[in-house]
Amino acid sequence: MTTRPSSPDPLHVIRDVVGTRQRFLLTSHARPDGDAIGSQLALAFALRALGKHVRIVNKDAPPPYLWEFPGVPDIEVASSVDDDFDALFVLECSSLERTGLTGLERYFVINIDHHVGNGAYGAINWFDETASACGELVADLIDALGVTWTREVATHLYIAILTDTGGFRHSHITERTFEYCRRATAVGLDAAQIARTVYDSNSVGRLKLLGALLNQMELVADNRVAVLILDSTLLNVTGSSSHDTEGLINVPLSAKDVQVVALLRTDDAEGTRVSLRSKYDADVQVVARQFGGGGHPNAAGFTVREPIDVVRARLRPLLVELVRSSEGAPKGAPYKELE
Amino acid sequence: MTTRPSSPDPLHVIRDVVGTRQRFLLTSHARPDGDAIGSQLALAFALRALGKHVRIVNKDAPPPYLWEFPGVPDIEVASSVDDDFDALFVLECSSLERTGLTGLERYFVINIDHHVGNGAYGAINWFDETASACGELVADLIDALGVTWTREVATHLYIAILTDTGGFRHSHITERTFEYCRRATAVGLDAAQIARTVYDSNSVGRLKLLGALLNQMELVADNRVAVLILDSTLLNVTGSSSHDTEGLINVPLSAKDVQVVALLRTDDAEGTRVSLRSKYDADVQVVARQFGGGGHPNAAGFTVREPIDVVRARLRPLLVELVRSSEGAPKGAPYKELE
Numbered sequence: 001m002t003t004r005p006s007s008p009d010p011l012h013v014i015r016d017v018v019g020t021r022q023r024f025l026l027t028s029h030a031r032p033d034g035d036a037i038g039s040q041l042a043l044a045f046a047l048r049a050l051g052k053h054v055r056i057v058n059k060d061a062p063p064p065y066l067w068e069f070p071g072v073p074d075i076e077v078a079s080s081v082d083d084d085f086d087a088l089f090v091l092e093c094s095s096l097e098r099t100g101l102t103g104l105e106r107y108f109v110i111n112i113d114h115h116v117g118n119g120a121y122g123a124i125n126w127f128d129e130t131a132s133a134c135g136e137l138v139a140d141l142i143d144a145l146g147v148t149w150t151r152e153v154a155t156h157l158y159i160a161i162l163t164d165t166g167g168f169r170h171s172h173i174t175e176r177t178f179e180y181c182r183r184a185t186a187v188g189l190d191a192a193q194i195a196r197t198v199y200d201s202n203s204v205g206r207l208k209l210l211g212a213l214l215n216q217m218e219l220v221a222d223n224r225v226a227v228l229i230l231d232s233t234l235l236n237v238t239g240s241s242s243h244d245t246e247g248l249i250n251v252p253l254s255a256k257d258v259q260v261v262a263l264l265r266t267d268d269a270e271g272t273r274v275s276l277r278s279k280y281d282a283d284v285q286v287v288a289r290q291f292g293g294g295g296h297p298n299a300a301g302f303t304v305r306e307p308i309d310v311v312r313a314r315l316r317p318l319l320v321e322l323v324r325s326s327e328g329a330p331k332g333a334p335y336k337e338l339e
Numbered sequence: 340m341t342t343r344p345s346s347p348d349p350l351h352v353i354r355d356v357v358g359t360r361q362r363f364l365l366t367s368h369a370r371p372d373g374d375a376i377g378s379q380l381a382l383a384f385a386l387r388a389l390g391k392h393v394r395i396v397n398k399d400a401p402p403p404y405l406w407e408f409p410g411v412p413d414i415e416v417a418s419s420v421d422d423d424f425d426a427l428f429v430l431e432c433s434s435l436e437r438t439g440l441t442g443l444e445r446y447f448v449i450n451i452d453h454h455v456g457n458g459a460y461g462a463i464n465w466f467d468e469t470a471s472a473c474g475e476l477v478a479d480l481i482d483a484l485g486v487t488w489t490r491e492v493a494t495h496l497y498i499a500i501l502t503d504t505g506g507f508r509h510s511h512i513t514e515r516t517f518e519y520c521r522r523a524t525a526v527g528l529d530a531a532q533i534a535r536t537v538y539d540s541n542s543v544g545r546l547k548l549l550g551a552l553l554n555q556m557e558l559v560a561d562n563r564v565a566v567l568i569l570d571s572t573l574l575n576v577t578g579s580s581s582h583d584t585e586g587l588i589n590v591p592l593s594a595k596d597v598q599v600v601a602l603l604r605t606d607d608a609e610g611t612r613v614s615l616r617s618k619y620d621a622d623v624q625v626v627a628r629q630f631g632g633g634g635h636p637n638a639a640g641f642t643v644r645e646p647i648d649v650v651r652a653r654l655r656p657l658l659v660e661l662v663r664s665s666e667g668a669p670k671g672a673p674y675k676e677l678e
Contacts, residue, residue: 167506167507167508168506168507169506169531170531171531172531173530174524175525177524178518178520178521178530179517181517181521182514182517182518182521184517185516186514192504192508192509192511192512195506195507195508199593200592200594200618201595202595203594203595203596204558204562204597207556207590207591208556210549210550210553211549211550211553211555211556212550213550214546214547214549214553215550215553215554216550217550219543223543251546252546254538255539255542255545256539256540256541256542257542257543258543258546279539
């Protein structure tokens with residue numbers, strides 16, 4: 001069944017399914033993030049508290065900053081599944097393809113997600129785009145199942161919310177979000193310790209890479225456009241790996257002036273890979289499309305078979321034009337927006 | 340009166356004082372931070388809702404990342420006060436001297452703080468070191484005064500908590516902390532927007548300075564000690580100001596391996612100024628004392644009349660010895676600590 005967001009129906013349908021079935025497979029999207037892992041493990045601990053059989057199988061390993069948390073080492077990594085299960089939970093995943101796993105079509109699929117554009121590919125589909133994290137929906141499900149939050153459950157719900165809100169900096173943070181955080185701390189977890197484990201787990205190579213990228217950053221259009229170049233030697237020079245590059249593109253956006261960031265990197269197979277990020281109303285997807293790419297208004301990308309310098313020269317004037325035609329920062333102070 | 344932390348008495352005494360008096364002066368420590376400004380403005384909006392006359396006077400201007408928030412432009416900056424007031428609230432300040440203002444001794448002082456080591460210098464002293472921010476105590480006071488949280492009040496209480504917990508990463512985050520956050524969002528503020536205003540207000544110069552510092556970072560003792568050099572030319576080269584240096588010393592600590600950071604900077608008048616930071620049990624205060632400085636176990640510093648290279652050469656082996664003799668990261672995973 002497909003239902004509207006916020007409808008209570010799918011939650012109760014899922015509760016009833018759990019009541020009558022015993023063996024559950026849980027998965028999420030490939031390259032799972034904190035919300036994917038946190039949602040899976042919170043639900044797994046809750047289902048096991050009900051005596052259910054649970055396995056978690058993902059296409060890729062959990063990110064290293066989560067390895068110390070309970071249950072994470074038990075997550076299986078595989079590219080297909082063909083064992084018997086009574087139902088499959090797919091959490092925080094817009095399509096079955098995005099799991100990266102083959103063989104999932106045979107199962108009774110329960111699809112729980114908070115992303116706009118979810119494909120409603122399940123036998124049961126529950127999505128609520130007003131949730132800050134899929135973890136919020138899992139919290140509701142655990143409550144509906146009547147399972148008391150343990151420290152393990154609370155830890156993973158908190159990880160889901162903490163990471164998917166970018167440390168409480170992204171949208172959809174509501175009264176409900178903080179109510180779950182309150183309940184998580186009430187169970188006794190140390191929220192600060194979790195945040196430090198998640199966020200203070202940089203590698204030294206990543207620090208050096210950040211330094212090298214910022215040190216060579218090109219700024220144009222009155223500092224509104226930043227261009228970062230990650231050539232093939234930089235990972236070696238800084239002793240970092242491609243894993244260390246994640247999220248670095250967002251750092252220049254922490255400057256008030258910077259509205260668009262482009263990160264160009266050498267891709268031996270394909271030429272040049274370009275990631276674009278923006279804030280406010282600069283729609284980088286429009287630029288990505290001109291190079292055959294795509295994405296979202298504030299996060300897009302493309303790959304072209306041209307050397308990095310050629311791409312940079314073609315891209316720069318398009319980004320300058322983009323910020324010149326966009327509004328820039330929202331008018332007025334934040335509290336005025338609240339009036 | 341001086342009371343024990345958590346005693347309800349001072350809160351009710353303060354409530355009664357507010358009920359019988361009309362003209363209030365509010366101040367906080369010099370170089371006020373988000374908790375100082377947020378606590379002051381939340382209380383000021385609440386007192387004004389009761390028809391009270393309120394002025395806020397600080398020794399220094401609010402930090403730029405707060406300038407857009409309501410009431411901030413009305414804060415007065417001065418070095419002394421001699422007008423008539425019925426009472427003075429000193430918020431988030433361990434001693435009258437730390438306000439940097441002269442002339443405060445004449446007033447009826449209400450001292451509200453959450454710092455260990457508060458001097459109990461007021462006619463009424465209310466401190467609670469279990470609070471994540473002074474803003475938590477102000478929230479309790481506003482409730483005791485019977486003032487409904489407006490968006491302005493909620494915004495400043497949230498700013499106090501957000502900034503003093505370092506974006507929910509420091510200690511003393513409890514169920515109470517998130518309950519205040521929940522209530523703040525219930526009043527309608529946009530928590531994500533506030534966080535972005537506070538944290539995404541870097542200058543471009545600061546980004547470049549960060550890049551230059553990390554690019555030249557020296558790592559010793561198996562990456563457990565990082566040494567940063569801020570020579571006199573670097574601010575000019577990167578187009579940054581001394582204001583932009585704040586907090587940069589903490590960035591290397593976000594690497595899992597790094598346990599101690601030293602930032603050495605040229606000080607024309609005095610020679611070399613050194614700031615030391617650490618995590619876990621490496622006590623940098625011990626090292627600072629050997630150079631005539633001081634501070635806390637995880638944050639200390641000193642100034643010596645020697646060139647930067649000489650200081651670096653003397654300091655390096657002491658820091659290497661320090662991390663070799665300390666324990667490093669706490670044993671066990673975070674969730675195991677929760678057991």
